[in-house]
Amino acid sequence: MINQFQNYNPSxxxxxxxxxxxxxxxxxxxxxxxxAVPWEVTVSYGAGTAKGPQxxxxxxxxxxxxxxxxxxxxxxxxxxxxIPQDILEKNNYYRTLAAQIIERLAQGKSLADTPDLTPVLTxxxxxxxxxxxxxxxxxxxxxxxxxxxxxxxxxxxxPLGCFQALATTYHNYGVLHxxxxxxxxxxxxxxxxxxASIMFNALKLPQISKLVQVGLRDISHDEVQMIxxxxxxxVAYYDPxxxxxxxxxTTWIDVCREIISHLPEYVYMxxxxxxxxxxxxxxxxxxxxxxxxxxxxxxxxxxxVNSGRKIIGFDVCEVGDAEWDGNVGARIVxxxxxxxxxxxx
Numbered sequence: 001m002i003n004q005f006q007n008y009n010p011s012x013x014x015x016x017x018x019x020x021x022x023x024x025x026x027x028x029x030x031x032x033x034x035x036a037v038p039w040e041v042t043v044s045y046g047a048g049t050a051k052g053p054q055x056x057x058x059x060x061x062x063x064x065x066x067x068x069x070x071x072x073x074x075x076x077x078x079x080x081x082x083i084p085q086d087i088l089e090k091n092n093y094y095r096t097l098a099a100q101i102i103e104r105l106a107q108g109k110s111l112a113d114t115p116d117l118t119p120v121l122t123x124x125x126x127x128x129x130x131x132x133x134x135x136x137x138x139x140x141x142x143x144x145x146x147x148x149x150x151x152x153x154x155x156x157x158x159p160l161g162c163f164q165a166l167a168t169t170y171h172n173y174g175v176l177h178x179x180x181x182x183x184x185x186x187x188x189x190x191x192x193x194x195x196a197s198i199m200f201n202a203l204k205l206p207q208i209s210k211l212v213q214v215g216l217r218d219i220s221h222d223e224v225q226m227i228x229x230x231x232x233x234x235v236a237y238y239d240p241x242x243x244x245x246x247x248x249x250t251t252w253i254d255v256c257r258e259i260i261s262h263l264p265e266y267v268y269m270x271x272x273x274x275x276x277x278x279x280x281x282x283x284x285x286x287x288x289x290x291x292x293x294x295x296x297x298x299x300x301x302x303x304x305v306n307s308g309r310k311i312i313g314f315d316v317c318e319v320g321d322a323e324w325d326g327n328v329g330a331r332i333v334x335x336x337x338x339x340x341x342x343x344x345x
Contacts, residue, residue, distance in 0.1 A: 014061030030079035037158035038088040042191040048321030055326030073338030128193035135161025153317030155195035167207040173266040174210035178275035180288040182223040215275035256303040269314035283320025311340040
């Protein structure tokens, strides 16, 4: 990696070389390997997040590389594996099939009505499982080479294979989850690997000892009940409750430290951009009024690092198909990469 950077000027013009931030890295020389998962088959509202990885890549070369938390973070080497076009093509195919199921359910009809859509549902679930297995294999291979891993979605179903790969190395880790939604539904709309089911599926892994959710504000009765009956395994910080604390004079730093106190030593960061105020990523799949400011989330992550906990991986999901959304998404990816490296010192 030294040879890769010896003539590199981080203050120069970002090069369009197919890699995130225009960094002159390859798989072998990089410390952090980023996998794109252009998959949004089960989205139930707005579409476009399958193109989020490309939007982030396109915007990333516009970023200056000085980071206030980790000015030399770029030196770790960050490499984005080519966006898998075969997965994107399968996404487009299965998305059309899933839309038939979603429409049928919205009409209050059974999938078994004519024409019978239950075989279609089975096919979609199998295709989603194949994507999970692909990501699991890719992440495990990178980790076996001593590399860190991260994921860019796609919808929020995207990182499950990464959770599973990390569980083979870390036998006790927590997930810090920024989102407007709890994603605790069991096979939402029949889709076993729905974007609304990612945390339900993640909790099937006994290695995930704690799920701490921040920014929730669009949630079902069943999900609240699941949180309340989790015996502390799931800790929710609802957006209205956060705002009420801040309005009454509690500082955000104090709230951050309380949030972090629930997490174990090793932490995975799962960042759904709809956890933010929608002005930041307005083209996300399921925007919800309210939410966090970007610097608020970065402050939370700084406090996580300052606490001595180690970030072992991350994902950034639900970035929409628009230039501004890609710009914000690229900044989140870069900040998470730099803070993850900082946390491991």
